[in-house]
Amino acid sequence: MTNDVLIFAEQRSDQLxxxxxxCVTPARELAGKTGGQVVAVVIGSxxxxxxxxxxxxxDRVLTISDARLEHYTATHYRTALRQAVEKIDPRFLLxxxxxxxxxxxxxVAVACGAGLxxxxxxLTLGDDNALSARRPIYNGKAFGRVTxxxxxxxxxxxxxxxxxxxxxxGAGATESLxxxxxxxxxxxxxxxxxxxxGEVLDVTxxxxxxSGGRSLKSEENFQILYALAEKLGAAxxxxxxxxxxxxxxxxxxxxxxxxxxTPKLYIACGISGAxxxxxxxxxxxxxxxxNTDPEAPMCKVADYVINDDLFNVVPALTEAC
Amino acid sequence: MKILVLVKxxxxxxxxxxxxxxxxxxxxxxxxxxxNPFDEFAIELAVQLREKRSDVETITALTVGPATAADALRTxxxxxxxxxxxxxxxxxxxxxxxxxxxxIAAVVRDRGYDLxxxxxxxxxxxxxxxxxxxxxxxxxPHVGALVQVEIADDAGxxxxxxxxxxxxxxxxxxxxxxxxxxKGLVEMRYPSLPNLMKxxxxxxxxxxxxxxxxxxxxxSAAGGTKMSELSPPPExxxxxxxxxxxxxxxxxxLRLLREEAKVL
Ligand SMILES: Cc1cc2nc3c(=O)[nH]c(=O)nc-3n(C[C@H](O)[C@H](O)[C@H](O)COP(=O)(O)OP(=O)(O)OC[C@H]3O[C@@H](n4cnc5c(N)ncnc54)[C@H](O)[C@@H]3O)c2cc1C
Numbered sequence: 001m002t003n004d005v006l007i008f009a010e011q012r013s014d015q016l017x018x019x020x021x022x023c024v025t026p027a028r029e030l031a032g033k034t035g036g037q038v039v040a041v042v043i044g045s046x047x048x049x050x051x052x053x054x055x056x057x058x059d060r061v062l063t064i065s066d067a068r069l070e071h072y073t074a075t076h077y078r079t080a081l082r083q084a085v086e087k088i089d090p091r092f093l094l095x096x097x098x099x100x101x102x103x104x105x106x107x108v109a110v111a112c113g114a115g116l117x118x119x120x121x122x123l124t125l126g127d128d129n130a131l132s133a134r135r136p137i138y139n140g141k142a143f144g145r146v147t148x149x150x151x152x153x154x155x156x157x158x159x160x161x162x163x164x165x166x167x168x169x170g171a172g173a174t175e176s177l178x179x180x181x182x183x184x185x186x187x188x189x190x191x192x193x194x195x196x197x198g199e200v201l202d203v204t205x206x207x208x209x210x211s212g213g214r215s216l217k218s219e220e221n222f223q224i225l226y227a228l229a230e231k232l233g234a235a236x237x238x239x240x241x242x243x244x245x246x247x248x249x250x251x252x253x254x255x256x257x258x259x260x261x262t263p264k265l266y267i268a269c270g271i272s273g274a275x276x277x278x279x280x281x282x283x284x285x286x287x288x289x290x291n292t293d294p295e296a297p298m299c300k301v302a303d304y305v306i307n308d309d310l311f312n313v314v315p316a317l318t319e320a321c
Numbered sequence: 322m323k324i325l326v327l328v329k330x331x332x333x334x335x336x337x338x339x340x341x342x343x344x345x346x347x348x349x350x351x352x353x354x355x356x357n358p359f360d361e362f363a364i365e366l367a368v369q370l371r372e373k374r375s376d377v378e379t380i381t382a383l384t385v386g387p388a389t390a391a392d393a394l395r396t397x398x399x400x401x402x403x404x405x406x407x408x409x410x411x412x413x414x415x416x417x418x419x420x421x422x423x424x425i426a427a428v429v430r431d432r433g434y435d436l437x438x439x440x441x442x443x444x445x446x447x448x449x450x451x452x453x454x455x456x457x458x459x460x461x462p463h464v465g466a467l468v469q470v471e472i473a474d475d476a477g478x479x480x481x482x483x484x485x486x487x488x489x490x491x492x493x494x495x496x497x498x499x500x501x502x503x504k505g506l507v508e509m510r511y512p513s514l515p516n517l518m519k520x521x522x523x524x525x526x527x528x529x530x531x532x533x534x535x536x537x538x539x540x541s542a543a544g545g546t547k548m549s550e551l552s553p554p555p556e557x558x559x560x561x562x563x564x565x566x567x568x569x570x571x572x573x574x575l576r577l578l579r580e581e582a583k584v585l
Contacts, residue, residue, distance in 0.1 A: 115545055308570060
């Protein structure tokens, strides 16, 4: 085993997942301590832009490009990642805690005989050389430390916005590896990728989320949130009560049974802050609560609170920014 | 078609989490335990498949957990599963998610399941590792975060729709396969009291460590992480309440977001 840190540079349609450059930050810390290199692997078909985007941040880039890798499937991408691990023989493998990261990392861990921690917010290499990872558990109601076994590859998927984006740096020499699919990989085939929500950003992709609850009272009233979101370049989210009432599609639901988000800014408009809603957004960097009830739990976790009618505040905010 | 549904018993989502003084685990005293909400969707999907198709032979529920986890199996049986497997041994409590998947693989490998269902994630450890890892151990494809599924009449393949960031992926999958279920596909029906009584008579196979052939190899191939140092989430500093009417609060908020929080 080398001391290298391998990063899975996730892309879709040749667009680098921005969390990859956040993964570079802990990767450099680890490599700095162990004397290893930071190596990125880009997997797909037509991945020039991604390769370029990541090359300026790492010591080496490995590309595995093949028509069969155009769309993500857990089986093909597991095989490609295993190839990269066999080639580099790294001690650590980091990747974004995205849907892809969540989906492929357990398979890669089993395929490579590795340990795995998902949704990590902090990685620590102790004085005893043991790697440990801090991660949320019980829907964010607690955190735990996962310590990896010393003698095997450690895989961690890193939560968005847990680390700052790394500054450019590194030679970024590129080499390619021929894809060699394994038996049974074609038991899974992706035949279509259909955008949901039209041109509107998904809550998991956005740096800013404007989110609304039951108190919006109708689908039409959500337009005031969309107007603000457009000004801020934000996505629109919703509570389960708002989704169940049909004001927003379930794909926008934030929370325990919806999506978990960690944006830079979460603006909760008329959302009480039930524990299951907090489960999905309490990791946000900055939280704003707009709520008529000062005792609402959301007002207790928020950084900035306006106790006023959202139907006054939101349009005024849109106007002012 | 033989269906296996993996269920886990977890603390109810409204539970107030208290951490033991030595920070090794949460205090489980008095905590209400329920079937993992995402696993409920998996149970319901299995039962609906049987209602729709004539070729579903058996639906088996499987859990790994202490004696009290039998309640989760009973719920699954009351809702329509036929039988259950309970992997129960004190030593299993030390296994991490990948090792649990290895253990389950060792038990089910030769039992010929065509479809293995589970929730997309457990709301206790929140990791969602077991479904995909089990697929890998068994050499089967898996589809995570499933929102729609259409199984071919000959049960040889299925088409699945799964939700990712801002898009749906449509996948063609050869059976046998592992599917993990997203919210929204189905809601579990209510386990009625009479059905809960009847469920007591359905067979539950209890297996301990000694009953699992190849256990040592199965749980040493990957994983082996240890969880410790549990803590409450980092305190958020008390928020600033902005007072006044909209003409005051809105400019104040924007200034704070730009200059203090630096997020705009
Ligand atoms: C197993 C389980 C899973 C769940 N999963 C989720 C989940 O994923 N996501 C989720 O969100 N919920 C989830 N819930 C539901 C959750 O418990 C709450 O019921 C839900 O979040 C409440 O939504 P809400 O805040 O919009 O509505 P309410 O709780 O009704 O809150 C409305 C808020 O709006 C404020 N308000 C009213 N009018 C105005 C106004 N004009 N201006 C400003 N403020 C106003 C009120 O003061 C109140 O605080 C789950 C529940 C269970 C049991």
